[in-house]
Structure formats: C-alpha cells, structure tokens
Amino acid sequence: MRLITPPVGLTALADTDLVGQVTRILTQAIIKGQLLPGAKVVEAGIARELGVSRAPVREAARLLEQQGLLVSHPRRGFFVRKLEATDIDEIYDLRICVECHAGVLASKNMTPANRDMLRRQIDVMHETAGIDDHARQIEEDYKFHRMICEIAGSKRLLRLFDDLASELRMTIGLIGRLYDDPHRIAQTHEALLEVLEQGHPDIITARIDYHIGAAWREVGKLVRELPSSTNGAAT
Amino acid sequence: MRLITPPVGLTALADTDLVGQVTRILTQAIIKGQLLPGAKVVEAGIARELGVSRAPVREAARLLEQQGLLVSHPRRGFFVRKLEATDIDEIYDLRICVECHAGVLASKNMTPANRDMLRRQIDVMHETAGIDDHARQIEEDYKFHRMICEIAGSKRLLRLFDDLASELRMTIGLIGRLYDDPHRIAQTHEALLEVLEQGHPDIITARIDYHIGAAWREVGKLVRELPSSTNGAAT
DNA sequence: CAAGATTAAACTGTCGACAATCGACGATTA
DNA sequence: TAATCGTCGATTGTCGACAGTTTAATCTTG
Numbered sequence: 001m002r003l004i005t006p007p008v009g010l011t012a013l014a015d016t017d018l019v020g021q022v023t024r025i026l027t028q029a030i031i032k033g034q035l036l037p038g039a040k041v042v043e044a045g046i047a048r049e050l051g052v053s054r055a056p057v058r059e060a061a062r063l064l065e066q067q068g069l070l071v072s073h074p075r076r077g078f079f080v081r082k083l084e085a086t087d088i089d090e091i092y093d094l095r096i097c098v099e100c101h102a103g104v105l106a107s108k109n110m111t112p113a114n115r116d117m118l119r120r121q122i123d124v125m126h127e128t129a130g131i132d133d134h135a136r137q138i139e140e141d142y143k144f145h146r147m148i149c150e151i152a153g154s155k156r157l158l159r160l161f162d163d164l165a166s167e168l169r170m171t172i173g174l175i176g177r178l179y180d181d182p183h184r185i186a187q188t189h190e191a192l193l194e195v196l197e198q199g200h201p202d203i204i205t206a207r208i209d210y211h212i213g214a215a216w217r218e219v220g221k222l223v224r225e226l227p228s229s230t231n232g233a234a235t
Numbered sequence: 236m237r238l239i240t241p242p243v244g245l246t247a248l249a250d251t252d253l254v255g256q257v258t259r260i261l262t263q264a265i266i267k268g269q270l271l272p273g274a275k276v277v278e279a280g281i282a283r284e285l286g287v288s289r290a291p292v293r294e295a296a297r298l299l300e301q302q303g304l305l306v307s308h309p310r311r312g313f314f315v316r317k318l319e320a321t322d323i324d325e326i327y328d329l330r331i332c333v334e335c336h337a338g339v340l341a342s343k344n345m346t347p348a349n350r351d352m353l354r355r356q357i358d359v360m361h362e363t364a365g366i367d368d369h370a371r372q373i374e375e376d377y378k379f380h381r382m383i384c385e386i387a388g389s390k391r392l393l394r395l396f397d398d399l400a401s402e403l404r405m406t407i408g409l410i411g412r413l414y415d416d417p418h419r420i421a422q423t424h425e426a427l428l429e430v431l432e433q434g435h436p437d438i439i440t441a442r443i444d445y446h447i448g449a450a451w452r453e454v455g456k457l458v459r460e461l462p463s464s465t466n467g468a469a470t
Numbered sequence: 471c472a473a474g475a476t477t478a479a480a481c482t483g484t485c486g487a488c489a490a491t492c493g494a495c496g497a498t499t500a
Numbered sequence: 501t502a503a504t505c506g507t508c509g510a511t512t513g514t515c516g517a518c519a520g521t522t523t524a525a526t527c528t529t530g
Contacts, residue, residue: 019297019513043482044481044482045481052514053514053515053516054515055514056513058482059294062254062297063297074252075483075520075521075522076481076482076521077482077522090392091391093389094336094392094395101332154325154329156303156329157325157329160329160395251483252483253483278512279512289485289512290483290484291484293512310491310512310513311492473528473530474529474530476525476526476527476528477524477526477527479524480521480522480523481520481521481523482520482522483520484517484518484520485517485519486516486518487514487515487517488515488516490511490512490513490514491510491511491512491513492509492510492511492512493510494507494510495508495509496506496508499502499503499505500501
C-alpha cells in the first residue's frame with residue numbers, strides 16, 4: 001500500500017482535553033502559591049471555578065497525586081502536599097542518583113548540536129541572571145538539567161526527572177529566592193558542560209554529585225530555617 | 236444493548252475504594268495475560284464485568300497509564316502497553332541505576348533484623364526453586380530486591396522500584412520461564428547479601444550492576460527471539 | 471463557662487445519561 | 501478495480517444527581 005495523499009505538514013490542533021488542562025492549571029496554582037501546602041483541594045470548588053464538571057477535576061487530581069503534588073485522604077479529599085525536610089532530602093538524593101546516570105549516558109550521545117543546545121541554555125541563564133525573577137532563574141536552571149536527561153535518550157529517565165523537578169518546584173514559592181549569585185550558578189554549569197564533553201564517567205559523576213549536592217545543602221539550610229510546618233497532614 | 240466486546244473473565248469486587256480495586260484487578264489481568272499487549276481496554280466492558288460504573292474504571296486506567304501499563308490515545312481509549320526491546324533496555328538501565336543506589340543506602344542501614352529478613356527471603360527462594368511456578372519464582376526474586384529498597388529508607392526510591400517492577404511484570408507472561416536455574420539465582424542473591432553486609436560502596440555497586448546486568452542480557456535475548464510485535468499499537 | 475452531644479452543611483464516591491467523535495463497512499465514482 | 505465518500509453503530513468525554521460520610525456549627529448539660 002502506497003501513501004496516497006502526501007502529508008502537507010500541518011500541526012495537529014490543540015486537543016480540548018480537559019483533564020490535561022486542569023492538570024496544568026492546578027500544577028501552576030500550586031507552584032505559584034495560590035494553593036498553599038496543606039490546603040484542601042475541593043473538587044466542586046475547582047470545577048465551578050474552571051467551568052467544568054467534577055469528573056475531569058478528579059482525574060487530574062489523581063494524576064497529581066501519583067506525581068506527588070497532592071495527597072489523598074480517602075473520604076476526606078485531596079490536599080496540597082506538604083514537603084518535609086526529609087522529603088527534600090529524598091528528592092535531592094534521587095536527583096543525584098538519576099542525574100549522574102543521565103550525565104554519563106548523555107556524554108556518550110554528545111554531538112555538536114547537543115553541545116550547542118546546552119551552551120545556548122547557559123547563555124540564557126547568564127541573560128536572566130540580571131533580571132529580578134527568581135522563579136524564571138530556577139526554571140532556566142532546570143531546563144539545563146532537563147536537557148542532559150533528554151540527551152541521555154531514555155524516556156523513563158526524562159519522566160523521572162520531570163517528576164522530581166515538579167515536586168521541587170513546589171518549594172519555589174516557599175524558598176522564594178536563589179541560594180547563590182545567578183551568574184555564579186551559570187558558571188558552575190559551564191564547568192559541568194566541559195566535563196560532559198570530556199566524557200570520563202567518574203569525573204562526570206563526581207562533578208554532578210557535587211553540583212547538585214551543593215544545591216541540596218543550600219536548600220536544606222533554607223528549609224530548616226523556615227517555620228517548618230511541623231505536622232504531616234495526617235488527621 | 237448487547238455485549239459487544241468479549242468478556243475478559245474478571246471477578247466481582249467489594250464496595251469500598253473501587254478505584255484501588257479496579258487498579259489491582261486490571262494490573263493482575265495484564266500480568267496474567269488476560270489482557271494482552273496492544274489490546275484495547277474498553278471502559279464500559281470492564282465496568283460492566285466488574286459491576287461498577289465507568290468513573291472508577293477511568294480513574295484506575297489513568298493511574299495505570301501514569302504507571303506505564305496502559306497507553307491512552309485520546310478519543311480512542313486505553314490500550315495495554317506494548318513493550319519494545321528498547322523499553323526493556325530502558326527499564327533495566329534504570330533498575331541498575333536505582334538499585335545500585337538503594338544497595339549502598341541499604342548497607343548503611345543494615346541491622347540484624349534486616350539481615351535476617353533478607354536471609355529468610357533467600358530461603359524462600361530456595362524453597363520455591365523446586366516448584367514449577369515460574370511466575371512465583373520471579374515474584375520472590377522481586378521481593379528480595381524490593382526489600383533492599385525498603386531498607387534503603389526512601390519512599391520515593393521504593394515507589395520508583397515498584398513502578399519499574401510493575402512494568403517488568405508485564406513481560407512475565409511474555410517470557411514465561413526463568414532464564415536460569417532457580418537455585419543458581421538464589422545463590423547469586425546470597426553473594427549479594429554478603430557484599431551488602433560488608434558495606435563497601437564500590438563493591439556493592441559493581442556487584443548489583445553485574446547481577447541485574449546478567450538478567451538484562453538474558454531477558455533481552457529472550458525478547459529479541461520472540462516474534463517481537465513490530466508495530467506500535469497504532470491502528 | 472467548658473465539654474460533650476446533636477444537628478446542619480458541605481463534600482466525596484459513585485452512578486446513569488447524553489452529545490461528540492471514531493472506526494468499519496458498504497455505496498459511489500472515475 | 502481501486503480509491504474516496506457517506507453512513508451507522510460503538511465508545512469516549514463530560515455532565516448533573518444522589519447517597520453516605522466527614523466537618524462545622526449549634527445546642528445541651530454539668
């Protein structure tokens with residue numbers, strides 16, 4: 001069977017997928033702090049506000065639960081997850097494990113195109129370093145690390161990174177500021193890129209371990225300084 | 236309205252936590268091969284067969300999608316995921332990454348109680364080695380590895396392992412038999428436990444890397460031997 | 471006035487229904 | 501004859517409703 005009508009290269013039009021939209025909106029609301037940690041997510045309320053029924057909201061909430069942004073107490077509803085210090089530790093610990101691996105894989109797939117992509121991202125980081133938009137700066141930082149996972153070439157690795165990043169984003173509103181000078185952070189990434197190009201697994205691992213470990217220590221310090229909402233959302 | 240889609244032979248269920256039950260039942264149906272890879276999962280059919288409405292079934296399907304057991308084609312429904320050879324590779328690659336890390340963490344938390352638990356599990360593996368129940372043998376193997384993740388003490392690490400194992404379980408019906416003598420596999424785990432007790436990170440990593448790598452190579456060989464359903468579940 | 475009991479409101483879990491959409495099959499045309 | 505179009509049944513996406521449970525608000529009582 002031959003191809004009868006040749007494709008003309010049109011972009012598929014936006015699906016009116018409500019579940020996906022609700023998921024994105026809720027995620028943004030949590031990141032932006034409109035939904036504070038521990039807050040109850042009332043299905044009917046969200047549904048009314050968005051002009052949809054509860055069914056899509058419930059399905060979206062289940063997704064966000066699986067993703068770690070919400071917790072579900074049966075018969076009582078969904079609540080915005082409260083990240084404890086131990087959660088932060090777990091996430092950063094996994095990040096190190098995962099990103100070290102991604103780095104090694106990525107270095108094997110390193111092409112000029114990939115190198116340029118990373119290089120350009122570092123440029124973007126330098127550009128946004130001057131602007132007073134911490135959320136944006138953190139986001140550009142994530143983008144760089146995400147690229148490494150993309151280059152590693154494993155869908156599951158990438159999804160894992162996205163999940164972890166998504167959980168960490170919750171803390172942006174909490175922390176509110178970067179833990180170091182943005183330019184300095186960008187420079188750190190230059191060094192990281194250099195090591196990736198060189199391609200020695202041990203060195204890459206050590207470097208990424210230190211890189212993320214540094215962030216871990218700083219964020220951990222900040223989190224422990226905070227009023228540190230003591231309860232665990234249980235009862 | 237007649238029954239259009241043929242029943243899959245699912246059992247009835249209780250009346251609380253429907254979503255959880257449907258999730259478990261569908262998972263089992265996939266593992267046991269009642270729902271073959273590529274098969275369409277008709278919401279109404281499943282719902283009718285289980286005696287519930289479509290709402291819980293949809294939510295369960297969404298969970299299984301996030302978990303990688305199902306894929307969703309918008310407006311066309313859910314289908315049982317088809318694992319390609321590259322998927323197997325990704326999963327085992329991640330398993331190595333994750334379980335090496337878990338092993339190192341676990342060795343730090345190693346207590347007599349933990350040691351005994353692992354030891355007993357190896358005994359169980361030896362016991363079931365004689366029985367002609369390959370699914371059971373594989374399950375006991377997973378249990379041992381899961382214990383290591385439990386001992387590691389990170390909820391996220393454990394969940395990650397469960398997700399990966401869940402995806403791999405899909406292949407049990409596909410592979411159908413163990414890739415090696417069960418007793419020999421059990422012995423391998425004894426060596427693994429020994430290394431864990433000793434507590435040298437590098438040795439642990441190397442050992443687990445080799446241990447899982449061996450399974451990877453064997454399973455990979457089996458998968459590539461199969462008719463290897465070439466298409467991607469489209470149409 | 472405080473603590474427990476009681477009642478009312480709100481919310482979740484689940485269901486059945488309806489319109490929009492998809493895939494299959496047969497009709498149509500060159 | 502083969503490719504395209506039109507039609508129809510099956511299935512999804514979404515909705516509004518109802519029962520049971522949880523939460524709060526109010527009342528009772530020592």
